Amino acid sequence: MSLDFRLLEEKWQKRWSDSKVFEADPDPSKPKYYVTVAYPYPNAPQHIGHARTYTLADVHARYMRMKGFNTLLPMAFHYTGTPILAMSKRIASGDTELLHIFKDLYGVPEDAIKTFNVPVNIARYFHREIKGGMQEMGYSIDWRREFTTIDPSYSKFIEWQFHTLSSKNLITKGAHPIGWCPSDKNPVGQHDTQGDFEPEVGEFTAIKFDLDGTSLPTATLRPETIFGVTNIWINPEAVYVEVDMKGERIVVSKQASTKLCEQMTCIAVIRELKGSDLAGRYATNPISGSKVPILPAEFVDPDNATGVVMSVPAHAPYDLLALRDIKAKPDILSKYGIDTGIIAKIEPIPVVQLSGFSPIPAQDVINSMKVKDQLDPRAEAATKELYQKEFHTAHMLPETGKYAGLAVSKAKEMVKKDLISANKAFLFYEILNGPIYCRCGAKVTVNLLSDQWFINYGDEGWKEIVREHLGRMSILPEDLRQEFINVVEWLREKACARRSGLGTPLPWDRDWIIESLSDSTIYMAYYTIARILREAKIDPSVLSDSVFDYVFLGRGDHSKLGIDRSTAEAMRREFTYFYPLDSRHSGRDLVPNHLTFFIFNHVAIFPEEYWPRQIAVNGSVLMDGKKMSKSFGNIIPLRKAIKIYGADTLRVSILSASELMQDVDFSDVLAKSTKARLQEFYSFAIQYADADPIDVLSMDALDHWLASRVQKAILQTTAAMDCLRAREAIQTALFALQQDIMWYFRRRHNCCNDPKARGIVKYALEKAVRMMSPFAPHLCEEIWEQFGNTGFASVAEWPQAEASFINEVAEISEELLKDVVEDTAEIVKVTGIVPSKICYYCAPEWKWDIYLKLLALLEGGADPKTLIKEAMKDPDIRARGGDAAKFIATISPCVVSMPKEQRRRLVSSIKIEEEAFLKVNSDFLSSYFRCPVEVYPSDSPAYDPKKKAGIAVPLRPAIYVEGSACSE
RNA sequence: GCGGGGGUCGCCAAGUCAGGUCAAAGGCGCGAGGCUUAGGACCUCGUGGCGAAGGCCUUCGUGGGUUCAAAUCCCACUCCCCGCACCA
Structure with a gap:
C-alpha cells in the first residue's frame, strides 16, 4: 500500500490555496502572531540547507495558528546587491564555468539563460524557482504580501x-578603503574576482624618512617599532619614482605610485630612478632624528605597499635575516658601491619586551623555526608568529619615551595617530592576500572612497x-x-x-x-x-x-x-x-x-x-557529513529533493535530525528512513479511521494508562514547541507515542478488533496527527480527512492535555509490569532456563510502609546520609526489629537515588496493589513467557521452593523461574 | 588574538541549564533468528566487558576537585568548527 506523497501534497496545497487558509487579515477579536524569515537572494535555486530555516519558521507559524493565533507568515525576495550583476556580466561574456553551473547544476533551460544578460532576469528566474519550491514544501505563506526589494x-x-x-544623525560620511578594479573603475567583492577570492584590505603606516629634502615613506604594519629602526631596505633591482604628493616630494616604487593615485589625488611623477641609486644613502628617522643607511634587500617587493621597508631587526625576522645575509656576503654591498664597513656597526635595537624571549625576539624565532635566509618561506611564518605574540602580550620598553610601558596593541595605534597628525606619516592601503585579479583580468588594487556613507552602529x-x-x-x-x-x-x-x-x-x-x-x-x-x-x-x-x-x-x-x-x-x-x-527566523550566519x-x-x-519580541536561529545542513558546496557537487536543489523524497519527508528529516543550533546531517538514508516512518504512521492511522469515539466509562486500567500517556506526550510536545525544539517535539509526538501504542497492542495480545480498544487508539492517533500537522502537514491533512473531520488539520486546535486523563497509578502499575517482564526476561536469558513455570512474590505491607516512609522522609528534605538513622527513630519501624533494619539497608541506596519526580509520584499517589495487579495481568505474562504464571504474597507464598520470596521489594517482586536448563 | 559553538558506547545524535529511573533515548550500520526458492522489504532479539537469578565491573576529550551520588557542577588543560564586516 504505497502512498504517493507528491500527489497528496499537490492535492492539499491546492485546497489550502483555494480556501485561502493562510491568508491573514487583521481581526481585533483574535490575538495575532507574526513570524518572518529572512527573504532569499534569488541568484541560485534553494537547496535543502535553505529549507531548514524556512521549514522551521513555517512549523512555528503553523503551531501558533493551531494555538488559536491569527498568524501571519509572509515572504518576499531580496533583489538588492551586486552578485547578480556580476553573474549577468559573466553570462554575457560567455563564461563557460557559470554556464555549466546554471545548465547542469541548476537545470536552467537554455532560453531562460539567453535572457540572463539583463541582470534582473536572473533575479526574476530564480525568484519564480524559489517561490515554486516554497509552495511545493507546503509553507503556509500569505502570498498576497509578496514583493521584491526593487x-x-x-x-x-x-x-x-x-x-x-x-x-x-545615525548616518555619517567618511573615507573607506575597498578592493577596486582600476580597469572597470568599480569596487570588487568576492564574486567579482577570478577564483572568488575576497580581497582583504590591510592598512600600512607609511612613515616618512627624510632623504635630503625629499622623503622616503617606509610602509609598515607595525609603526610602534619605529624606535628600533637600524636601516632601510629597498629592492636594488626595482624601479622607483620621485613623485609630487600634494606639494611634497616622496620616493616610492613605481607600482606604489600608481596605487597612490587611487588612494589620493595630486600625484605627479617627477622622475624615475633605480633602487640601486638609493642604496648607500642615509635617511633620517622622523622620531629619533637618527640617520640610518639605505641598504639593498631581495625580499623587498616593489609591488607591496610603498616598496620601501624600515628595518627593525630586533623584532622582524626578515630584517634580521637580510642583515645576516648581507654580512655573510658583503660583496652585495660593494656591487652597489657601498662601503661594507657600515653594516658592521648595525646592531638590533630592542623596542618591546616580550616575556619568555631574549631582548632580540626575532633571533629566538629564527633559531627555533630554523629559518635559513630571507628567501626561506618559513620567514613568513616566523614573522606572523612573532607579530601575534608581540601584538597581544608585549609592552614598550622605557627607551620609547611617552609610549614606555604601553601594550603593543595600544602603542601601535598611538604612534600611528601621532605620526599622522604630525604629518610624519600617511596611511597606505594594500591588498593583503594578493595578487587578486578582477574577472576582467586587471589586478585588484585599493581605492579610498572619500565620500562613503555609513550607518553609525558605533553610536553609543x-x-x-x-x-x-x-x-x-x-x-x-x-x-x-x-x-x-x-x-x-x-x-x-x-x-x-x-x-x-x-x-x-x-x-x-x-x-x-x-x-x-x-x-x-x-x-x-x-x-x-x-x-x-x-x-x-x-x-x-x-x-x-x-x-x-x-x-x-x-x-x-x-x-x-x-x-x-x-x-x-x-x-x-x-x-x-x-x-x-x-x-524573526534566520540561519546563524x-x-x-x-x-x-x-x-x-x-x-x-x-x-x-x-520593537521585535524574539529571534530564532538555527544551524545549517550538512550533506553526508560534509559542507554543501558547488565544488563538492553535493548540493541538492530543493525542488529536486522534493521530487525524490516528498515535502513532508524533507520537512521531518531536516527538523528531526538534530536540535536547533546543531548542524543537521542530511543523507539519503535519513530521508528514506523518515519516509518509511511517515508511511508507516499513515498506514497505521487509517486503519483506525472508522473507529468509534473513545468511551470513557468503559475504560479499563490499560486504557487509562494509554490515555494518560497521551496527555504526557501532549504536555511534553507542547513544551518543546514553545521553545522550538522541533526534534524533541517530533520524537515525542510521533515516535514515543507510537511506542506506547505498540505496547498497548502487545498488552491486548496484538488483537485490536475490540471497538473500545480501537476507540482509544484512534483517540491517541488523533492527538498525534494534530501534533504532527505542523511538521508533515500534507500527510496529516489526509489522515485528518479520513478520520472524518471537516476543516483543515492545519488549523485544527492544538491538543491540550486533559487533566482528568492523567493517571499516575495506571502509569506506575504499567511501569511495574514492564520492569517485571524485563527482569524475568533477563533471568531467562542469563540462566538459559526454558521456563515451565514462573512465580512472582509481592512485597508485604510492612515493606511498603517502610518504603513509603523513607520516600516521604526524603521528600521532606531528609539528608540521604542520615536517612537510615532517621528512619530507625520511627517507633513502628523499630518494633519490627532486625527485619526492618536489614530491609532499610538494602533498599536505601535505590530509594536515595530515585529521581525526585518519580519519588513525588509515588509519595503522592495511592498505593499500588501489586499482587492484585499482577494477578489480573498474569495471562499476559503467561503468554509472553509461554508458561504458567503464579502470583503470591511474599510473606505467605503457597509455593516457593528456592526461597525467593524474601527478597521482594515494593515495585520489584521476587521472581522464581522454574524449568529445565538448556543444555547448551 | 578576541568572540561563539562543540568533543557522548562503529557512525549520526539526545542527555548537561534544574546532579540520582544513565551502560546512557532515537536513527543508521552491524550480527543472530523469523519470513522467503533466493534477494529486497518487513518482524523479533542482540550490539562495552563479565555473569547458570534480575547482578557486577569499566566508560561520556584529558587531569584534578565538590558530593551520599557527576556525562551533568567547579578548576586547569587539550583538540575541532564558525565569525571578526561592508559581502549576500
Missing part, C-alpha cells in the same frame, strides 16, 4: 528609512537602547544571547551604500545604491502594507515620507497625505495589528550582521511598542 514602492519605503535614520546612545531591548527579547536558543551582546559591542560604522548593484539609490546622493544589509532591516513592517499598496493600486510616487510617518509612527494628519484616507487608515490598521514582530542590524534599526525607527 519594487518602486519598496524603494520609497527604504528612502523613508534612510531619511529617518539621517534625521536622527543607540547601542545603549539596543542593549536594553535585547535584554528583554527572547533569543532562541538562549545560548546565542551572549553572542548578540558581543556583536552589539564591537559593531562600528557600517558602509551602507555602494556604487553599483540593484537596489534603492540613496535619496540624497543618487550615485550611491543602498546595499543589501542596509535595506533589509525593517522590511517586516513593509509586509503589513504590501498587499494594500498593490490592491489599492497606489502610485509609488505618492508614497512620501509623511505617508510612512503616518502608517508606521502614527504621526501627522491623514487628510494631508496625498493618498486616499481609507487606504492610509487600512495600512495603519494592518501595521498596528500585526506589529510588533513576534518571531546572520547573527553578526543582519539580525543585529534588524534590532538596531527597529529601535531607532519605530516606537517602543513595535
Whole structure:
C-alpha cells in the first residue's frame, strides 16, 4: 500500500490555496502572531540547507495558528546587491564555468539563460524557482504580501528609512578603503574576482624618512617599532619614482605610485630612478632624528605597499635575516658601491619586551623555526608568529619615551595617530592576500572612497537602547544571547551604500545604491502594507515620507497625505495589528550582521511598542557529513529533493535530525528512513479511521494508562514547541507515542478488533496527527480527512492535555509490569532456563510502609546520609526489629537515588496493589513467557521452593523461574 | 588574538541549564533468528566487558576537585568548527 506523497501534497496545497487558509487579515477579536524569515537572494535555486530555516519558521507559524493565533507568515525576495550583476556580466561574456553551473547544476533551460544578460532576469528566474519550491514544501505563506526589494514602492519605503535614520544623525560620511578594479573603475567583492577570492584590505603606516629634502615613506604594519629602526631596505633591482604628493616630494616604487593615485589625488611623477641609486644613502628617522643607511634587500617587493621597508631587526625576522645575509656576503654591498664597513656597526635595537624571549625576539624565532635566509618561506611564518605574540602580550620598553610601558596593541595605534597628525606619516592601503585579479583580468588594487556613507552602529546612545531591548527579547536558543551582546559591542560604522548593484539609490546622493544589509532591516513592517499598496493600486510616487510617518509612527494628519484616507487608515490598521514582530527566523550566519542590524534599526525607527519580541536561529545542513558546496557537487536543489523524497519527508528529516543550533546531517538514508516512518504512521492511522469515539466509562486500567500517556506526550510536545525544539517535539509526538501504542497492542495480545480498544487508539492517533500537522502537514491533512473531520488539520486546535486523563497509578502499575517482564526476561536469558513455570512474590505491607516512609522522609528534605538513622527513630519501624533494619539497608541506596519526580509520584499517589495487579495481568505474562504464571504474597507464598520470596521489594517482586536448563 | 559553538558506547545524535529511573533515548550500520526458492522489504532479539537469578565491573576529550551520588557542577588543560564586516 504505497502512498504517493507528491500527489497528496499537490492535492492539499491546492485546497489550502483555494480556501485561502493562510491568508491573514487583521481581526481585533483574535490575538495575532507574526513570524518572518529572512527573504532569499534569488541568484541560485534553494537547496535543502535553505529549507531548514524556512521549514522551521513555517512549523512555528503553523503551531501558533493551531494555538488559536491569527498568524501571519509572509515572504518576499531580496533583489538588492551586486552578485547578480556580476553573474549577468559573466553570462554575457560567455563564461563557460557559470554556464555549466546554471545548465547542469541548476537545470536552467537554455532560453531562460539567453535572457540572463539583463541582470534582473536572473533575479526574476530564480525568484519564480524559489517561490515554486516554497509552495511545493507546503509553507503556509500569505502570498498576497509578496514583493521584491526593487519594487518602486519598496524603494520609497527604504528612502523613508534612510531619511529617518539621517534625521536622527545615525548616518555619517567618511573615507573607506575597498578592493577596486582600476580597469572597470568599480569596487570588487568576492564574486567579482577570478577564483572568488575576497580581497582583504590591510592598512600600512607609511612613515616618512627624510632623504635630503625629499622623503622616503617606509610602509609598515607595525609603526610602534619605529624606535628600533637600524636601516632601510629597498629592492636594488626595482624601479622607483620621485613623485609630487600634494606639494611634497616622496620616493616610492613605481607600482606604489600608481596605487597612490587611487588612494589620493595630486600625484605627479617627477622622475624615475633605480633602487640601486638609493642604496648607500642615509635617511633620517622622523622620531629619533637618527640617520640610518639605505641598504639593498631581495625580499623587498616593489609591488607591496610603498616598496620601501624600515628595518627593525630586533623584532622582524626578515630584517634580521637580510642583515645576516648581507654580512655573510658583503660583496652585495660593494656591487652597489657601498662601503661594507657600515653594516658592521648595525646592531638590533630592542623596542618591546616580550616575556619568555631574549631582548632580540626575532633571533629566538629564527633559531627555533630554523629559518635559513630571507628567501626561506618559513620567514613568513616566523614573522606572523612573532607579530601575534608581540601584538597581544608585549609592552614598550622605557627607551620609547611617552609610549614606555604601553601594550603593543595600544602603542601601535598611538604612534600611528601621532605620526599622522604630525604629518610624519600617511596611511597606505594594500591588498593583503594578493595578487587578486578582477574577472576582467586587471589586478585588484585599493581605492579610498572619500565620500562613503555609513550607518553609525558605533553610536553609543543607540547601542545603549539596543542593549536594553535585547535584554528583554527572547533569543532562541538562549545560548546565542551572549553572542548578540558581543556583536552589539564591537559593531562600528557600517558602509551602507555602494556604487553599483540593484537596489534603492540613496535619496540624497543618487550615485550611491543602498546595499543589501542596509535595506533589509525593517522590511517586516513593509509586509503589513504590501498587499494594500498593490490592491489599492497606489502610485509609488505618492508614497512620501509623511505617508510612512503616518502608517508606521502614527504621526501627522491623514487628510494631508496625498493618498486616499481609507487606504492610509487600512495600512495603519494592518501595521498596528500585526506589529510588533513576534518571531524573526534566520540561519546563524546572520547573527553578526543582519539580525543585529534588524534590532538596531527597529529601535531607532519605530516606537517602543513595535520593537521585535524574539529571534530564532538555527544551524545549517550538512550533506553526508560534509559542507554543501558547488565544488563538492553535493548540493541538492530543493525542488529536486522534493521530487525524490516528498515535502513532508524533507520537512521531518531536516527538523528531526538534530536540535536547533546543531548542524543537521542530511543523507539519503535519513530521508528514506523518515519516509518509511511517515508511511508507516499513515498506514497505521487509517486503519483506525472508522473507529468509534473513545468511551470513557468503559475504560479499563490499560486504557487509562494509554490515555494518560497521551496527555504526557501532549504536555511534553507542547513544551518543546514553545521553545522550538522541533526534534524533541517530533520524537515525542510521533515516535514515543507510537511506542506506547505498540505496547498497548502487545498488552491486548496484538488483537485490536475490540471497538473500545480501537476507540482509544484512534483517540491517541488523533492527538498525534494534530501534533504532527505542523511538521508533515500534507500527510496529516489526509489522515485528518479520513478520520472524518471537516476543516483543515492545519488549523485544527492544538491538543491540550486533559487533566482528568492523567493517571499516575495506571502509569506506575504499567511501569511495574514492564520492569517485571524485563527482569524475568533477563533471568531467562542469563540462566538459559526454558521456563515451565514462573512465580512472582509481592512485597508485604510492612515493606511498603517502610518504603513509603523513607520516600516521604526524603521528600521532606531528609539528608540521604542520615536517612537510615532517621528512619530507625520511627517507633513502628523499630518494633519490627532486625527485619526492618536489614530491609532499610538494602533498599536505601535505590530509594536515595530515585529521581525526585518519580519519588513525588509515588509519595503522592495511592498505593499500588501489586499482587492484585499482577494477578489480573498474569495471562499476559503467561503468554509472553509461554508458561504458567503464579502470583503470591511474599510473606505467605503457597509455593516457593528456592526461597525467593524474601527478597521482594515494593515495585520489584521476587521472581522464581522454574524449568529445565538448556543444555547448551 | 578576541568572540561563539562543540568533543557522548562503529557512525549520526539526545542527555548537561534544574546532579540520582544513565551502560546512557532515537536513527543508521552491524550480527543472530523469523519470513522467503533466493534477494529486497518487513518482524523479533542482540550490539562495552563479565555473569547458570534480575547482578557486577569499566566508560561520556584529558587531569584534578565538590558530593551520599557527576556525562551533568567547579578548576586547569587539550583538540575541532564558525565569525571578526561592508559581502549576500
